[in-house]
Amino acid sequence: MPVNLHAALAYAQENQPRFLSELIEFVSIPSVSTDPAAKPAMQQAAEWVAGQLQRLGMDNVQVMPTEKHPVVYGEFLEAGVDKPVVLIYGHYDVQPAEPLELWHSPAFAPEQRGDNLYGRGASDMKGQVMAALKACESLAQTGDLPVNLKWLIEGEEEIGSPSLGKFIAEHKELLACDFAINPDTGMIALDAPTITYGLRGLAYFELRLTGPAQDLHSGLFGGSVHNPAVVLCELIAGMHDEQGRVTLPGFYDRVRPMAEAERQELRRLPNNDALYLEQTGAPRL
Numbered sequence: 001m002p003v004n005l006h007a008a009l010a011y012a013q014e015n016q017p018r019f020l021s022e023l024i025e026f027v028s029i030p031s032v033s034t035d036p037a038a039k040p041a042m043q044q045a046a047e048w049v050a051g052q053l054q055r056l057g058m059d060n061v062q063v064m065p066t067e068k069h070p071v072v073y074g075e076f077l078e079a080g081v082d083k084p085v086v087l088i089y090g091h092y093d094v095q096p097a098e099p100l101e102l103w104h105s106p107a108f109a110p111e112q113r114g115d116n117l118y119g120r121g122a123s124d125m126k127g128q129v130m131a132a133l134k135a136c137e138s139l140a141q142t143g144d145l146p147v148n149l150k151w152l153i154e155g156e157e158e159i160g161s162p163s164l165g166k167f168i169a170e171h172k173e174l175l176a177c178d179f180a181i182n183p184d185t186g187m188i189a190l191d192a193p194t195i196t197y198g199l200r201g202l203a204y205f206e207l208r209l210t211g212p213a214q215d216l217h218s219g220l221f222g223g224s225v226h227n228p229a230v231v232l233c234e235l236i237a238g239m240h241d242e243q244g245r246v247t248l249p250g251f252y253d254r255v256r257p258m259a260e261a262e263r264q265e266l267r268r269l270p271n272n273d274a275l276y277l278e279q280t281g282a283p284r285l
C-alpha cells in the first residue's frame with residue numbers, strides 16, 4: 001500500500017491521547033546520564049525505547065552496551081534496495097533536574113498545563129524521539145513505509161557522547177545510511193514546522209598563560225611587565241572584530257556562501273531582530 005498522508009495524519013490525530021500518555025511514561029523515567037545513581041533508570045529508558053521500536057515492527061532491535069550508557073538500535077530494511085536508508089538519531093538521556101525548587105511540578109512526574117507538558121526531557125529530547133516514532137507508526141499503520149529506516153538512540157548526549165564516536169566506528173556497516181536525521185532541535189514558532197539543516201558547532205579550550213615567576217607589585221612593575229590577566233583579556237577580546245566576525249585565521253575557509261534562494265527562505269522565518277530583543281531582554285543586538 002503506498003503512503004497515504006491523509007490517512008497517516010488522521011491516524012496520528014486519533015491516537016494523540018495514547019501518544020501523549022506514552023510520552024508521559026517515557027518522561028517519567030529519570031534517565032539522567034550524569035548521575036551514577038540513575039544507572040538503572042538509564043537501562044530502563046533504553047529498554048523502553050527498544051520496546052517502542054519492537055512494537056513499531058522494527059527488526060534487529062538491540063540495546064547495545066557501551067563503556068557507559070547503552071545505544072538502542074533497530075532497523076527496517078524492507079522498503080527495497082532501491083529506496084534510501086534513513087538513519088534517525090536521538091537520545092534518551094536528559095539533563096539533571098536540579099535546582100528542584102524551581103519546578104512547579106515534579107521533574108519526573110510530567111504535568112500537562114495548557115498545551116504544554118512540563119517534565120525533564122519533554123522537549124530535549126524525549127518529545128522529539130516520540131514524534132519520530134509516532135510519525136513512523138502513523139505511516140506504517142496506514143501504508144507501507146516509503147524508505148528504509150535505522151534508529152540510533154543513544155544515552156550520553158548530555159555528557160558529550162563520549163562512547164558514540166567509538167560505537168559508530170565499530171558499527172560502520174550496521175549504521176551505513178544515505179541520510180541521517182537529527183530531530184534534537186526545535187520549532188521556530190508554534191505554527192512553523194521546522195527543518196533544521198545546519199547546526200552551530202562548538203569548540204572549547206583550556207588556555208594556560210605563564211608570566212612572571214611570582215606576584216609582582218603593580219607600583220613597581222606595572223607598565224613594565226605585562227599582566228597575564230590583561231593579556232588573556234586581549235586575546236579573548238581579539239577573537240572577534242567590531243562586526244562580530246571571528247578573527248581566527250582560517251575560521252571561514254570552509255564556510256560556504258549562502259545562496260540567494262536560501263537567504264530568501266530565511267527571510268520568511270518569523271525570527272527577526274525584534275523577537276531576539278524580546279526573547280533575550282538585551283538592550284540591543
Ligand SMILES: [Zn+2]
Nearest residue numbers: 124125157184
Ligand atoms: Zn538534546
